[in-house]
Each structure stands twice: as structure tokens, then as C-alpha cells.
Amino acid sequence: MTRVVGVSAGRAGVVGRLVYRFAAKRFGVVPEPLAVMMHHRGLAVTGGVHELMAERASKTLPKSVRELAVYRTAVRLGCEWCIDFGTMLQRLSGLDVDRLREIDDYATSPKYTDKERLAIAYADAMTATPVQVTDEQVAELVAVFGERGMVELTYQIALENMRARTNSALGIAEQGFSSGDACRVPLTPGRE
Structure with a gap:
């Protein structure tokens, strides 16, 4: 079990719900690291953008x-x-x-x-x-x-x-x- 419980979709805000929807569509479920990172939305979005850019560049x-x-x-x-x-x-x-x-x-x-x-x-x-x-x-x-x-x-x-x-x-x-x-x-x- 995670040491920090992930943020539910209901508490993720508008941007968070959009991010969750994108992740769930791509991976079937919302990845747990994303849900946990949503406690700091700025870092969650930064991490997501970074991951997409690194994937596309590699x-x-x-x-x-x-x-x-x-x-x-x-x-x-x-x-x-x-x-x-x-x-x-x-x-x-x-x-x-x-x-x-x-x-x-x-x-x-x-x-x-x-x-x-x-x-x-x-x-x-x-x-x-x-x-x-x-x-x-x-x-x-x-x-x-x-x-x-x-x-x-x-x-x-x-x-x-x-x-x-x-x-x-x-x-x-x-x-x-x-x-x-x-x-x-x-x-x-x-x-x-």
C-alpha cells in the first residue's frame, strides 16, 4: 500500500480529471504514481509533460x-x-x-x-x-x-x-x- 493515498478524481480538479482521463485512456487505469503526485498538481503536470516529451524525443x-x-x-x-x-x-x-x-x-x-x-x-x-x-x-x-x-x-x-x-x-x-x-x-x- 502506498505511503500517501492518491488523489481521487473527484478531488483532482478540472485539470486533474482531464489528466486522469488521458492516462486511463492510454493505460486502462490511472497510474498510481500519477494519483499520488496529484497532491502537488504543479509537479504532477510538470512530470506528465516531461514524460511525454522524453518519450517523443527518444x-x-x-x-x-x-x-x-x-x-x-x-x-x-x-x-x-x-x-x-x-x-x-x-x-x-x-x-x-x-x-x-x-x-x-x-x-x-x-x-x-x-x-x-x-x-x-x-x-x-x-x-x-x-x-x-x-x-x-x-x-x-x-x-x-x-x-x-x-x-x-x-x-x-x-x-x-x-x-x-x-x-x-x-x-x-x-x-x-x-x-x-x-x-x-x-x-x-x-x-x-
């Missing part, structure tokens, strides 16, 4: 590389909600979610490509405390993904660090996005 990397690095960050930080939501996002993108069971063995699992392994290892290095990124690692990522791709990867991993740490601190647990009957999200985003 088109350089292959989706599997980006999503696996973000997912790995959630796993490393133990954010139940992020793992749940990330699994759903990968499923909606048509990615193989069965291989997520082997994420801890990514370095040796044949289910991951060399590019994916590089990105996941970078997520591990960025998420460690203190950060353990090396010059050699960055040079290898630039050689494979280019400077633009490497910056995108860095940004997305850092963004997931913020999400996962926020959700964990607020006690936001999984919401059922990726689990059997509890999954209320359609295969086609935006379909109700």
Missing part, C-alpha cells in the same frame, strides 16, 4: 535497447511498480517479455543481443551507488550507438532512476499492468 535507440535498460534500472532499484509497468510497455511494443525472467543473466543469456547487453551493463553502472561508469564503457557505447544514442540511453536510465526512487520512497507497489487477469491494458495503446 527515437534514436532501438526500442528493445532503451526499454531493457530502463527495465534493468527498475529491477536493480527494486521498484515493483516500475517493473510491472515496464513489462506492460514492452508487451505493448511487441517485445519478448518472457526473456525478462533472465535479465539477471543478461551477460550470458542467448536471449540478449550484444547491443542490449551493452545497454543493460551501462544501466547497472549508472544505477550503482556510487556510479561506476567508465570512460571505456562510454566510448564503446558511442561507437555502437553514436553520441546521440548514448546521450538518449543515459537520459532514459537517469529518468528511470528518478521514477524508481520516487515510487519506492512513496511505497507505490505493482498495479497489475503485467499480471494475468489483473492486466487491464489493451494490446493497442489508446483502445478502451
Whole structure:
């Protein structure tokens, strides 16, 4: 159970209800982090706009590389909600979610490509405390993904660090996005 109860639609105000409607249409339900963040509407709106802009701008990397690095960050930080939501996002993108069971063995699992392994290892290095990124690692990522791709990867991993740490601190647990009957999200985003 969350440490702070989310704001109901009735208390969310006009803008909040519009945001909730948009989120529910896109994801099937209002994401719990959004409902909790609505206690500070300015930050909730800022976060939502930021998420949409970051999503739209992040088109350089292959989706599997980006999503696996973000997912790995959630796993490393133990954010139940992020793992749940990330699994759903990968499923909606048509990615193989069965291989997520082997994420801890990514370095040796044949289910991951060399590019994916590089990105996941970078997520591990960025998420460690203190950060353990090396010059050699960055040079290898630039050689494979280019400077633009490497910056995108860095940004997305850092963004997931913020999400996962926020959700964990607020006690936001999984919401059922990726689990059997509890999954209320359609295969086609935006379909109700």
C-alpha cells in the first residue's frame, strides 16, 4: 500500500480529471504514481509533460535497447511498480517479455543481443551507488550507438532512476499492468 493515498478524481480538479482521463485512456487505469503526485498538481503536470516529451524525443535507440535498460534500472532499484509497468510497455511494443525472467543473466543469456547487453551493463553502472561508469564503457557505447544514442540511453536510465526512487520512497507497489487477469491494458495503446 502506498505511503500517501492518491488523489481521487473527484478531488483532482478540472485539470486533474482531464489528466486522469488521458492516462486511463492510454493505460486502462490511472497510474498510481500519477494519483499520488496529484497532491502537488504543479509537479504532477510538470512530470506528465516531461514524460511525454522524453518519450517523443527518444527515437534514436532501438526500442528493445532503451526499454531493457530502463527495465534493468527498475529491477536493480527494486521498484515493483516500475517493473510491472515496464513489462506492460514492452508487451505493448511487441517485445519478448518472457526473456525478462533472465535479465539477471543478461551477460550470458542467448536471449540478449550484444547491443542490449551493452545497454543493460551501462544501466547497472549508472544505477550503482556510487556510479561506476567508465570512460571505456562510454566510448564503446558511442561507437555502437553514436553520441546521440548514448546521450538518449543515459537520459532514459537517469529518468528511470528518478521514477524508481520516487515510487519506492512513496511505497507505490505493482498495479497489475503485467499480471494475468489483473492486466487491464489493451494490446493497442489508446483502445478502451
